[in-house]
Amino acid sequence: MGLRKRAAEEAVESEVIKMVKIEVLDMGAENAKLLIKDSDRAFANALRRTMMSETPKMAIETVRFQMGSFDLCLSCGHLNPAAAARESSGGSGCNQCGKKLEKEGVDYTVWETNGALPDEMVAQRLAMIPIPTDHTMFHYEETCPTCKDLVPEDRGCPTCNMIYTCKAFGTEEGMTVTAGDMIYLGDQSLEIPEHYRSIPITKLYKGQMLEFYATAVMGRGSQHAKWSPVCGVTFVPRQVGILNNKTKAKILWDLNLTINAKDFDKDGRLEDIEKVETLAKELHHVGDGTEIQTEFKDAITIEDVPGEFIFSFETDGSMSPQTALEMASSSLSETFSSLGDDLKAVL
Ligand SMILES: [Zn+2]
Ligand SMILES: [Zn+2]
Structure with a gap:
């Protein structure tokens, strides 16, 4: 028992001491490429899976659709319950401005909350719209x-729910309702970002309208894919090019492609990550299935660097790649520290 306890403690301590290094190779508005050093496949994969399934993200969870048919007052824009306010049915005029609703098309127009897409489908589409996620709020x-x-x-309160509203009317030739038609009830910075405003929700024709209140809540990708802020999360071993035979390598240089002898250092190694990627592609000209392969043999080889991985991912636009990475790392470290505490408690 005593021995087991010490071994477990040492295991936990050595995890703490071993620090993984991460270098940024490329960081865009929605994509990132990182170099992970002093690590292993298990760590890279844990980070990958945490990013996909344990990073907190806001997504629309409930939608309340307004249902019914309405007489839209053309004087003030108020939606009156259908027929009730009309002159012909003994109504006393618009509920808001009092204007008499006599002629359709002049005083009022009739709208019904229906459209080509069923509400369930609209709700599903809303769930997929990237909601800007502010983890401090x-x-x-x-x-x-x-x-x-x-x-x-x-x-459900202002620190855990985000409410978006939308009220859209169709047109004769058809009007596409997009993510940009949703209005956030709150700070303007949390409106759907410009880049995603064109995401289509549904299309409405004359007489058709759509009105809803959509509530976004924070969730995890492990519950539903709509709460996963990243896509295409991959990692590959970092590779280097090794020049094994200078004379034979000339076969490749003579093809006048991008990479040549000058790119290799004096020890015959090519370390630049982008150049190695290019080299890997160019080696196909002298590799398997080519006539020249038997002569070229392994004059230049590509080798994995132990403990180093190139990690890349994209976000869906709900947060920046930096934020996704930070939130995933803190979620991962929380998991490990609670695992450490559990181990201490049971051993
Ligand atoms: Zn009115
Ligand atoms: Zn709350």
């Missing part, structure tokens, strides 16, 4: 400082 409902103690059905 919003929390998971279950850990929300204001409402975590309430029963789940009663939860």
Whole structure:
């Protein structure tokens, strides 16, 4: 028992001491490429899986659709319940401005909340729209400082819910309702970003309208893919080019491609990550299936660098790649520290 305990403690300590190094190779608005050093496949994969399934992200979870048919008052834009306010049915005029609703097309137009797509499908599309996620302003409902103690059905407050509204009317020739038609009830910085405003939701024709309140909550990709902020998360071993035979390598240089002898250092190594990628492609000219292969043999080889990986991913636009990486790392370290605590408790 004593021995087992010490071994477990040492294992936990050695994990803490061993620091993984991460270098940024490329960081765009929605994509990132990193070099992970002093690590192993298990770590890179843990980071990959955490990014996909444990990074907190806001996504639309519930949608309340307004249902019914309405008389739109052309004087003030108020939606009156259909027929009730019309002159012909004994109504007293627009509920808001009092204008008499006599002639359709002059005083009012008739709109019905229907469209080609069923509400379920619209809701599914809304869930996939990247909602800008601010981790300093919003929390998971279950850990929300204001409402975590309430029963789940009663939860939902300005620090754990984001509400978007949309009211759209069709046109004769058809109007595409897009993510940009949703209005955020709150700070302007949390409107759907410019780049994603053109995401289509549905298309409406004259007489068709759509009105809804959509609530976004914080969730994890492990619950539903809509809460996964990243896509195409991959890692490959970092590779270097090795010049084994200078004379034979000339066969490749003579093809006048991008990479040549000058790119290799005096020890015959090519370390530049992008150049190695290019070299790997160019080696196909002298590799398997080519006539020249038997002569070229292994004059230049590509080798994996132990413990180093090139990690790349894209985000869906709900947060920057830096944020996704930071949130995933903190989520991962929380998991490990709680695992460490559990181990200490049981051993
Ligand atoms: Zn009116
Ligand atoms: Zn709350």
